Amino acid sequence: MKYLFLIFISFTIFPACKPSVPSKEDTREMFDAGNLQVMSSFANRKAQTMSVLYGNQLALQAALSDYQTHQPGEHYTLVVYRQVGNKYWYGSYQNGKLLSAEHLKTISSSGGKTLIQYNLEKGSPIKDKFGKADTEQQRIEYIFSHRPSAFPN
Amino acid sequence: MKQPKTFSKKRLWLIIPVFFTVMIVLQFFGTQINNPPVSNPMTAPEEITRILKKSCADCHSNETELKWFDKIAPASWLVAHDVNTARSRFNLSTWDTLSNAAQQGFLWEMINMVTQERMPLPGYLALHPNSRMSAPDLETLKRYVNTLSPPKYNDSTVINQGDKEYQDFRDQIKTPVKGLAASNGVNYVEDFRNWQVISTTNRFDNHSIRIIYANQIAVKAIEANQIKNFPEGTVLVKVVWNSIESENGDIKPGSLNSVQIMTKDDNRFPETKGWGFAKFNGIKLEPYGATPAFNTTCFNCHKVAKENGYVFNLPLLNKELN
Numbered sequence A: 001m002k003y004l005f006l007i008f009i010s011f012t013i014f015p016a017c018k019p020s021v022p023s024k025e026d027t028r029e030m031f032d033a034g035n036l037q038v039m040s041s042f043a044n045r046k047a048q049t050m051s052v053l054y055g056n057q058l059a060l061q062a063a064l065s066d067y068q069t070h071q072p073g074e075h076y077t078l079v080v081y082r083q084v085g086n087k088y089w090y091g092s093y094q095n096g097k098l099l100s101a102e103h104l105k106t107i108s109s110s111g112g113k114t115l116i117q118y119n120l121e122k123g124s125p126i127k128d129k130f131g132k133a134d135t136e137q138q139r140i141e142y143i144f145s146h147r148p149s150a151f152p153n
Numbered sequence B: 001m002k003q004p005k006t007f008s009k010k011r012l013w014l015i016i017p018v019f020f021t022v023m024i025v026l027q028f029f030g031t032q033i034n035n036p037p038v039s040n041p042m043t044a045p046e047e048i049t050r051i052l053k054k055s056c057a058d059c060h061s062n063e064t065e066l067k068w069f070d071k072i073a074p075a076s077w078l079v080a081h082d083v084n085t086a087r088s089r090f091n092l093s094t095w096d097t098l099s100n101a102a103q104q105g106f107l108w109e110m111i112n113m114v115t116q117e118r119m120p121l122p123g124y125l126a127l128h129p130n131s132r133m134s135a136p137d138l139e140t141l142k143r144y145v146n147t148l149s150p151p152k153y154n155d156s157t158v159i160n161q162g163d164k165e166y167q168d169f170r171d172q173i174k175t176p177v178k179g180l181a182a183s184n185g186v187n188y189v190e191d192f193r194n195w196q197v198i199s200t201t202n203r204f205d206n207h208s209i210r211i212i213y214a215n216q217i218a219v220k221a222i223e224a225n226q227i228k229n230f231p232e233g234t235v236l237v238k239v240v241w242n243s244i245e246s247e248n249g250d251i252k253p254g255s256l257n258s259v260q261i262m263t264k265d266d267n268r269f270p271e272t273k274g275w276g277f278a279k280f281n282g283i284k285l286e287p288y289g290a291t292p293a294f295n296t297t298c299f300n301c302h303k304v305a306k307e308n309g310y311v312f313n314l315p316l317l318n319k320e321l322n
Helices: A002-017 A057-064 A136-143 B007-026 B046-055 B075-089 B100-115 B122-127 B135-148 B156-170 B216-223 B294-308
Strands: A037-044 A049-055 A075-085 A092-108 A114-123 B196-203 B208-214 B235-245 B250-264 B275-281
Touching: A037 A057, A037 A075, A037 B196, A037 B208, A049 A057, A049 A092, A049 B196, A057 A075, A092 A136, A114 A136, B046 B135, B100 B135, B100 B294, B156 B235, B156 B250, B196 B216, B196 B235, B208 B216, B208 B250, B216 B235, B275 B294
Parallel strands: none
Antiparallel strands: A037 A049, A037 B250, A049 A075, A075 A092, A092 A114, A092 B196, B196 B208, B208 B235, B235 B250, B250 B275
16 A cells, blocks of 8 residues: 555656646747858838848858859748737837748759759748739749848857 | 733733834934926926826926825835935936937836836835826827837938948958957857847837847747746847838848847846846947946846746747737
8 A cells, every 4th residue: 555655656746847848829939940040130010021031151142242143052041920019018029920931042953053942831921912922933032132131240 | 809901901002102102213214205406307298298297207206296104104215215216217307318319218118117017116006096197198108209219211321331331241341259248247149140049029119120049048948938037047149230111111120239138147147137138339349338237227128028037029929929
């Protein structure tokens, strides 16, 4: 009887020692951009979107050339969120739900040219007011329209 | 034969006169609240000054009106402490000595303190219920403060300085950061660009756009939703750019405003719940704050985010996303 009691107690104590994992609804998610760094961030208050453009070093090089010169191995990721008000500070907006994650990668073709591959990883880019979505080419041009932000170091 | 007095009645005959004697003696101690002259009152529309007089001026001005119960020690000591603290934070009677930027900053802070129900102080509000700021009054204040800081579309100052900084960035001209630290000892973080981005924000009160990074200690706490008390060693870095605003709604980064840091160290910063702050201004990263006292000023604003571990911009909970 004594041993049964000890076994019973251990089933209650040991689970309590494990750190609690929040439920899905109480989880805060962050976009994992891997080894890409932030190149720029921007928003549109009328569309209520906030965006972060990531890139690897080759992507940054291309961006600094105003996207005129490309080489294989560039990787860009554009993440777009819904813009929401910050409940702790009237005067500020922050990123809410993730709306889309898009990737551009450059590869070399058999003819020696550099090709740009587009991939929509998550969600979908927002449509215009007529409900029309951009083509892949339009998305590429849109991503390449953003100048990198100046960082101090 | 007379019955002897009971033990409790004897005590009562002793306690009551002692109590009143102590209370009378207490009135001779403590700080008096004086009302210095109203030298530079706020210049604003009458409806704004009316709202602030009703809800804020008793503590945040030189026109404190004490009720009879405010004057009795030891309550009067608490009242004096609150009034002196409030006046040191901002004073409506010397308001016009502040720069426009400082005035706007305090107005936005007032709005947020009231919205978060941190002001008027709950204890004050309980005894002075008429000081509560009504919802219409709060909306009036919000409309007013927005008129003080309207969007300036395609601001050439921000654009030109941003272009210059971009050229330097392209030419790999960097600001030296080795050993860079604020006066409270919080160091600049050299490698934050390799960290996880936890949020992006843009503000219409001070026209800026931001990226917030977190180190692994902070990321683990956020993933576990253990954010009410971030662990020791948490570091957050916020990069702030002055924003270029367009009429079509676009918000883009212009010149660098600052790099701001929050670091958690309960031993070094016990008065601010363990949070040490730093701000490095402009592309030259000039440390803000001549003395370490600025740390408390930073924390005073962050108090409104107490429920978020004093951090304004965490990723939202899944249940908050729509």
